Amino acid sequence: MSNTDVERPEWLDEPCPNWCHGDHSGQDFREDRKHLCEQVLVPVITQGRAPGWRHIPGDVVEAEEMSIAIYRRVGERETWLVIANDRQNVEVSLESAGRLSDELAELIQEVTASQA
Numbered sequence: 001m002s003n004t005d006v007e008r009p010e011w012l013d014e015p016c017p018n019w020c021h022g023d024h025s026g027q028d029f030r031e032d033r034k035h036l037c038e039q040v041l042v043p044v045i046t047q048g049r050a051p052g053w054r055h056i057p058g059d060v061v062e063a064e065e066m067s068i069a070i071y072r073r074v075g076e077r078e079t080w081l082v083i084a085n086d087r088q089n090v091e092v093s094l095e096s097a098g099r100l101s102d103e104l105a106e107l108i109q110e111v112t113a114s115q116a
């Protein structure tokens with residue numbers, strides 16, 4: 001779906017960034033108005049929450065999904081990245097996400113190389 005497929009609401013007085021999916025319906029309230037990319041769902045293995053009585057943190061391993069999305073509020077300059085599901089979330093500026101991504105890549109490379 002390209003940005004031109006969806007009718008633009010009257011309040012949207014700025015162009016969509018090229019990564020915005022362009023659907024601004026359901027954003028009648030000012031605080032809901034944002035440019036949003038298509039969300040990406042990533043399967044992940046996480047440490048679940050063991051029942052309190054077990055007292056062993058990280059004892060439960062679970063498969064779930066986390067979504068990655070980028071958004072920018074209409075009229076604002078900062079772009080944000082969210083990695084989230086209903087149990088946890090990370091929300092940082094796009095610039096911070098770049099730093100995290102670089103450090104993560106380096107750290108993962110270092111750890112996996114030493115395990116070989």
Ligand SMILES: [Zn+2]
Nearest residue numbers: 016020022035
């Ligand atoms: Zn948009």
